[in-house]
Amino acid sequence: MKEPLSYLKKILSLKRAGIGVSPENVEISDLEPLNERIRKILGIQNEPLKSSDMFYFIMYDIEDNKVRTQISKYLIKKGCIRIQKSIFIAKTERVKFSEIHHALKSINDLYENADSIILVPISTDIVSSMKLIGQNVDIDIITQSYNTLFI
Numbered sequence: 410m411k412e413p414l415s416y417l418k419k420i421l422s423l424k425r426a427g428i429g430v431s432p433e434n435v436e437i438s439d440l441e442p443l444n445e446r447i448r449k450i451l452g453i454q455n456e457p458l459k460s461s462d463m464f465y466f467i468m469y470d471i472e473d474n475k476v477r478t479q480i481s482k483y484l485i486k487k488g489c490i491r492i493q494k495s496i497f498i499a500k501t502e503r504v505k506f507s508e509i510h511h512a513l514k515s516i517n518d519l520y521e522n523a524d525s526i527i528l529v530p531i532s533t534d535i536v537s538s539m540k541l542i543g544q545n546v547d548i549d550i551i552t553q554s555y556n557t558l559f560i
Contacts, residue, residue, distance in 0.1 A: 467497040469526040
């Protein structure tokens, strides 16, 4: 069984992992509007995929507010796009995927918890066939590429 870490040791460990910890209790209400998230997802889909790149989802269920907030800030800093409060999508090089995986694993191993973090690689055809429901989302914008002919 792991020895519980003091608050100071947790902060130092998180800082060594590249995540700054703020003593204030930060709310997770900074979620961008759905249309803005869709625009960013479209930007991911329109870029050509290099052989070293990959798409993946990162999902988590983390009890501690401070840890959860710092992990979300870390993922945003690494270029992940927040889809929902605890779900991110990313298109990065495989090396960065491994880096993010190892960083999140190290953080999770720092203290006794019942948290879960899931990284799911997805193929480009799955991303292009993704369906979104809610808040007046025009799904055709995401799933189909339109051509315009000017005469």
